[in-house]
Amino acid sequence: MATLKDIGVELGLSPATVSRALNGFPEVNVKTRDKVREVADRLGYRPNRVAQRLVTGRSGMVGMIIKIRADMSADQTFFEMLTGLTAALGAHDVDLVLAVDQDDDPVLPYRKLMERDILDGFILNAPVPDDPRVAYLREKGIPFVMHGQTGPDVPYACYGIDNAAVSQDAVQLLSSLGHKRIALVNGQLRYAYAVDRLGGFQAAMAAEGLPVPAAFAASDAETEMQGYTIGLAMLSGRDGVPPTAIVCASTLIAAGVIRAVKDRGLRVPQDISVMAHDDALPLMDPVGLEPALTVTRAPLRDACVPLAALMVAHIKGAPAEQQVERAALIVRASTGPAPKGGESPWP
Amino acid sequence: MATLKDIGVELGLSPATVSRALNGFPEVNVKTRDKVREVADRLGYRPNRVAQRLVTGRSGMVGMIIKIRADMSADQTFFEMLTGLTAALGAHDVDLVLAVDQDDDPVLPYRKLMERDILDGFILNAPVPDDPRVAYLREKGIPFVMHGQTGPDVPYACYGIDNAAVSQDAVQLLSSLGHKRIALVNGQLRYAYAVDRLGGFQAAMAAEGLPVPAAFAASDAETEMQGYTIGLAMLSGRDGVPPTAIVCASTLIAAGVIRAVKDRGLRVPQDISVMAHDDALPLMDPVGLEPALTVTRAPLRDACVPLAALMVAHIKGAPAEQQVERAALIVRASTGPAPKGGESPWP
DNA sequence: CAAAAAAATTAAAACGATTTGAAAATAGAA
DNA sequence: TTCTATTTTCAAATCGTTTTAATTTTTTTG
Known part of the structure; x- marks a missing residue:
């Protein structure tokens, strides 16, 4: 697997410049940038994620806990979110680690996963009023983004509808x-x-x-x-x-x-x-x-892209942001004028 | 977060010795080992997984693809496996990355996830005869372990029942x-x-x-x-x-x-x-x-521990191993002697 | 044309672990 | 005691990237 050094050798450049070129830094000459890009393509260069993560201090992984129901199944909404989120997070080079919540304690699976020291944060869903997960994660200073809100004017990052x-x-x-x-x-x-x-x-x-x-x-x-x-x-x-x-x-x-x-x-x-x-x-x-x-x-699927963006921004240190969208109203045939008194089957 | 160096400084030891002590190498003095362990505990040392992964060349992550059904749900068996596997893999310091398969092409999600360059291998389940995933992964040389077998005498690592x-x-x-x-x-x-x-x-x-x-x-x-x-x-x-x-x-x-x-x-x-x-x-x-x-x-849950062990061993370079267990037979009240001719409602 | 400013590049440090080969400390033998 | 074996420890390299600060090259200006 080709490294930054390999590309540098090929072009007589230092790894530093190659890194800058590939990451689109402004101080690198346009011509060198193009040459670097070309060689990188030719050599099939792909950055070593682990090395990146070591130096940036971020693991590039966020966690999500599946709350399974008593019948040991999860609902459609979960898979819909899972599908959308893996794609949306992947676009930011972030991966999703899942764990299953099967306990009474809603906080335990988060603690367990966090103790593995590999996560940058969590994505939460299905908020309940006074969600204990929120209290725990805020106390520990662990970044997270909520799909939805536990109430109005919350102090954490979230994305959802009104x-x-x-x-x-x-x-x-x-x-x-x-x-x-x-x-x-x-x-x-x-x-x-x-x-x-x-x-x-x-x-x-x-x-x-x-x-x-x-x-x-x-x-x-x-x-x-x-x-x-x-x-x-x-x-x-x-x-x-x-x-x-x-x-x-x-x-x-x-x-x-x-x-x-x-x-x-x-x-x-x-x-x-x-x-x-x-x-x-x-x-x-x-x-x-x-x-x-x-x-x-x-x-639901549409929420995944902004959720992923919020998560990534939050991990990078951006302040918690709340985004509340308004759902669209689509009038079709199942609603109509109220029945007149005489037409109604009831008084 | 404490590092090897921190522990070394505290004891006047080099990071190398501290590393050896914590990993139980034989050439380190028993007394130093104990002291190192004690300081590590006191400082709450936890190895930086990313650094470990960079030097060992392994990511410590394996992938699994959820094949969701047409009704966008997954069955109990999936969650049962997911629960067991996250625990069993976690014991080996390995994490599970999930993705959802929603396409016609059963191989695509594996390729996509592999292209993210973060996986050491895959765990597969629900094998079908002549499984195309097996062909793909074998061709690419990607380690995997199958829960079950596509048939008798398969050439890949698997664990299942006969x-x-x-x-x-x-x-x-x-x-x-x-x-x-x-x-x-x-x-x-x-x-x-x-x-x-x-x-x-x-x-x-x-x-x-x-x-x-x-x-x-x-x-x-x-x-x-x-x-x-x-x-x-x-x-x-x-x-x-x-x-x-x-x-x-x-x-x-x-x-x-x-x-x-x-x-x-x-x-x-x-x-x-x-x-x-x-x-x-x-x-x-x-x-x-x-x-x-x-x-x-x-x-099903019992299969997770050996599956995880097989996976980890395989990643470390062990040859593919097939383990086929025999299910237990438990006779209860729902089976009994065949009805005699005269007793039977049929001839 | 020389000096100053701007642009482009680089060397080196850093991240935190593992591992190799060498060196120091200790033990045993002569 | 002295020399050799054996333990034990360490310095340094390594993994592949990012980033800081310094340096070189190029351009602009008076």
Whole structure:
């Protein structure tokens, strides 16, 4: 394997100049730079990463812990992130080391991996309110970037979407269509994103002057089947007059809710409008649903590039930066005007 | 962070001696060794992995590619291996870098990861017959260890169980119990393990002088539901006289098959004996089934330690070694004597 | 054209470990 | 004691890169 010295010998240059030339330093002559590049190409030069890491003091590796579920599986979102992150980090010559979290103590796997002395930092996901991992990593001064936020105005590096705005956009859209009874089928409240969505939902409803019956803000839904079950329950009228519009935490849940609406003999969107937040996961296509699903959309995969950039910058000493994007609102066929009094199956 | 030099200064020793002392070289005085160890402990010395790697020429990292399924999930077995391998490799100071395979070309992710110049080798799993990854890695001279084998007498390093023997043990047990119509609900035939199980099954049946109707060697089962469906089909008699014993590829499939047997109004093991191969995955407990399941057993997790050892040895230049273990046979309540002619629901 | 300024290059140190070959300390034998 | 063996230790080289400070070369300026 060719080294900087080999290239230098070939051209009568010192390794220092060769290094500078290849790294695009401004003080190297354009002609020498081109010659160096050419010889490097010809010799198939590839920098020795380990040597680079020794001198820069950085290992070029970041860690990520997979929190596996009780059924020993991880969800689609994890692989989506993993795929995107390995690519995005690779572009910065950074590699991803994974470990599995199977313990009760959420901090332990981070400590264990850090003790191996090979990591520059961590990428965290699925933040929970008052995340203990944040406390630990901040205390130890270990760089990390969070996908999402544990709450508003956090003091650490993170990238995510404004989940309160997700609910707000949904409520405003539906309210503008004349809906007054709007329900939220939320994700698990132990996650910060679901807390934010709920908060945004309640705030937006209040801002629109609409009340929120408790049964209209259901939580803990994750699967199509759960969406179906919760949908049926909401439509049963057991807990009061059913909603005319339902906002779902994911397209998967929305699929279940739509199934429930249809099974009840009702139509989407004529009787009930349904919408959801869409992470753009490969297998859950909101357009493939019948009818095509109105969504707030923020592809999970898109988060990987900025996350990797934030991570790399942070490792190099840049101050922690918070980036909060707003999800796009895409109106399709599953939302429509609220049924008029006379048309509605309910008073 | 303390270095070798720091320890040397403290004791008036050279870094060379300190290095030798900590690495247990014989030519260092016992007293100095103890003193060095003590100071190293006190200073919290931890060797700089990157520096070690630069001088030894090894990166201390091995790669593994996750083959995710069409539904963007990976199965329990993957996480089981991942958990075990990170621990087992960690004991050798080796770390695991993961990447996701989402392409048609099974070799591409290996090439991509190798081009990053940071890996000492790969750990492969889920071998298929004539695995193209094997061809590629052998051609490039990249060290790897396979969990399992692509066939008998392979020329590369591997660790796994004898899958032909798994079927053989099952057939011999059932045959000794008087069963003559024994069926196999196999895994997906694109995997080498399923091919071996089928081969072993047919050979063992032949050795026992028993015929194998085509419908008795079903493939492509992976889930409980598939086990149930195939079980029902086999018991329907549509494809000939049903079996009196069913050998399943996994405990999950066996759970489905047992459910099918019960739904048909039959009893396990009085009417039908059921057994399976057990990878000892955390959530599928064969003893929890009703009745407790007879199995051939080889915990997946147990394979991780020898796999890691093989990998490390191979990287250090040891010749490729093949280790094929035999699964244990554990007889429980789900297998019993074949029903006598008069007792059987079939002729 | 000489002096000063700017540009380009280099030698050498550094990162922190391992390892080779030589030197020092100790032990044993004569 | 003296000489030789044997342990034990050390100085220095090495791995391949980056970076600092110094030096050389080129260009600009008065």
